[in-house]
Amino acid sequence: MHFRLLLILTIFSYCNEPRLNNQSEFGTDSYLENQVLLCLTGKVSACQAAIPVCTECRFFSTSITYNGNRGGIAGADAICMNDAKKPVEPSRAVFKAFLVDDVNRIACTTANCTGGVSEHVDWVLKPDTTYKRAVDGVTIVTTNGEGIFTTQPGDAENPTVSQIITGFSAGGWITRSSGHCVSWTEGTTGITGLSSSNNLTITGGGNYCVTPTVILCVEQ
Incomplete structure (x- = not known):
């Protein structure tokens, strides 16, 4: 009945x-x-829970290392979304890779984004937002109005990740010229920006794209 x-x-x-x-x-x-x-009856698509937007956002590092060929920015984002260490709650939270290239993901085009947030292209950090480590909830840093930070942040992972490659130049949140493993599609010889999990903005040096490193992932 x-x-x-x-x-x-x-x-x-x-x-x-x-x-x-x-x-x-x-x-x-x-x-x-x-x-x-x-x-x-399929007349609305609201049956699925909404994608949450974080207000206190989280960092985690991938459980697997990767060379510079990460399938581009989109591929690196997919890696973050499918990694075993991605927090399970909330279930539809979005994480993106802490990487930049010349086109698909840009933090700043001038040192420390003097032109404001209009310089961002698919940038992973939000203005005036607190970021924490997913593993233990410890606060790392709070961004400024340009969605960056200019003081030394806390460690983005515990235990510390000794190396990551990001594509950043030395300071100022600008993409390193040709230093992003050909937009994260090349894993042999190119040199890219080098950083560590307790120094998210690069201060110098570089690493070969052939060297496997973890990817830092950021909640959106």
Whole structure:
């Protein structure tokens, strides 16, 4: 009997999309029933939980090392999303790779983003946001209004990650010229920006793209 009723309601809703006639019905039983019917009939895509946006965001380092060929920025982001160390809660949280290249991900085009956040391209840090280590919740740093930081941050991983490659030049959050393993698609000889998990902005040096290192991942 219950199955028949559900089937009738479902068929009926294809022909007559339920509507609310009164704004005051929001949140009522009628409203919730309406949303259920819309989900069942595929008339809205809101059946899946919303993607959360972090206010206190987290860093973690991948459980596996990679050379400079990371499938580009998109491939590196996918690595972060599928790594065994990615926090399981909230379930739909998004993490992206702490990497830059000349086109797909840019932090600043002038030293320390004197032009403001308009210089960002798919940048992974937010303005005026606190960042923590996923492993233990210890605060690393709080970004400024340009979505960067100019003071030494805390360690982004515990235990400390001795090396990461980022593509940054020496200071100022600018991408190192041709120093990003051909936009993270080359894993043989090229040299890229070198950093460590307790020095997220590069201070100098570099490393060969053939050298395997972990990727730092940042919650969005």
